[in-house]
Amino acid sequence: xxxxxxxxxxxxxxxxxxxxxxxxxxxxxxxxxxxxxxxxxxxxxxxxxxxxxxxxxxxxxxxxxxxxxxxxxxxxxxxxxxxxxxxxxxxxxxxxxxxxxxxxxxxxxxxxxxxxxxxxxxxxxxxxxxxxxxxxxxxxxxxxxxxxxxxxxxx
Amino acid sequence: xxxxxxxxxxxxxxxxxxxxxxxxxxxxxxxxxxxxxxxxxxxxxxxxxxxxxxxxxxxxxxxxxxxxxxxxxxxxxxxxxxxxxxxxxxxxxxxxxxxxxxxxxxxxxxxxxxxxxxxxxxxxxxxxxxxxxxxxxxxxxxxxxxxxxxxxxxx
Numbered sequence: 001x002x003x004x005x006x007x008x009x010x011x012x013x014x015x016x017x018x019x020x021x022x023x024x025x026x027x028x029x030x031x032x033x034x035x036x037x038x039x040x041x042x043x044x045x046x047x048x049x050x051x052x053x054x055x056x057x058x059x060x061x062x063x064x065x066x067x068x069x070x071x072x073x074x075x076x077x078x079x080x081x082x083x084x085x086x087x088x089x090x091x092x093x094x095x096x097x098x099x100x101x102x103x104x105x106x107x108x109x110x111x112x113x114x115x116x117x118x119x120x121x122x123x124x125x126x127x128x129x130x131x132x133x134x135x136x137x138x139x140x141x142x143x144x145x146x147x148x149x150x151x152x153x154x155x
Numbered sequence: 156x157x158x159x160x161x162x163x164x165x166x167x168x169x170x171x172x173x174x175x176x177x178x179x180x181x182x183x184x185x186x187x188x189x190x191x192x193x194x195x196x197x198x199x200x201x202x203x204x205x206x207x208x209x210x211x212x213x214x215x216x217x218x219x220x221x222x223x224x225x226x227x228x229x230x231x232x233x234x235x236x237x238x239x240x241x242x243x244x245x246x247x248x249x250x251x252x253x254x255x256x257x258x259x260x261x262x263x264x265x266x267x268x269x270x271x272x273x274x275x276x277x278x279x280x281x282x283x284x285x286x287x288x289x290x291x292x293x294x295x296x297x298x299x300x301x302x303x304x305x306x307x308x309x310x
Contacts, residue, residue, distance in 0.1 A: 026179075029216050031188075033221065065179070065188045081188065081189065083185070083187075
């Protein structure tokens with residue numbers, strides 16, 4: 001198996017194609033990692049969630065990390081890591097344009113983007129629009145590694 | 156889609172079956188998330204890696220989080236989150252038994268467990284046993300959520 005670094009363009013292509021990854025946030029040095037759907041735009045990842053531990057922690061500390069990967073088999077895979085910063089789009093006139101853009105990008109990226117958030121809300125409380133959040137991750141660093149089959153490797 | 160909490164036993168079964176997840180560590184409130192292979196034993200997850208950012212950060216701050224999931228389709232999936240503590244097994248007589256146990260569990264769990272670590276090492280430097288690490292994550296909290304199809308839901 002050969003492992004090589006991916007270019008920024010290759011990383012961005014993977015994020016746009018996959019739209020799914022593991023988001024890490026942290027509070028008092030304790031990391032917390034959960035899977036999320038996202039829509040990738042230049043320099044940004046848009047997301048939607050219900051308020052819970054992830055959102056509460058990102059409000060307190062906006063530094064986040066997202067990992068996304070695609071796996072063909074054990075020796076052919078690619079993994080992208082984004083270091084970024086959380087920004088919430090509150091339901092106020094000031095953020096109306098950002099919320100429309102987030103929703104539009106999420107709808108383009110994945111029809112079911114809202115299902116996870118709403119089912120989580122319905123499981124715990126009656127749906128309440130104050131408990132749902134549009135947000136983005138500003139991409140500050142991005143890197144990726146790709147593994148490929150090594151033709152001279154012994155099995 | 157219905158979302159329900161998983162029991163501890165269901166969470167442990169998923170970890171043992173999947174053996175693959177996203178590990179989050181943190182330094183100065185900056186989270187870092189990378190995919191890892193692991194072998195699940197009661198109360199522990201065993202891992203193997205080359206020394207790099209993940210290991211360096213966990214040496215400085217042993218608080219970690221691991222997320223593992225299995226996805227059948229958009230409305231049928233399960234996700235388990237572990238909060239834990241990193242412990243390294245140095246190549247010294249004191250840790251010989253822990254290293255043998257880690258290697259044995261990793262071999263049982265997955266034949267290719269060593270490939271990712273060694274390929275990373277080979278890509279950057281000649282293989283050096285001082286640069287490879289056996290470790291475990293002590294499981295301190297575990298929780299999981301499972302989504303299933305809702306028979307009365309409108310499409």
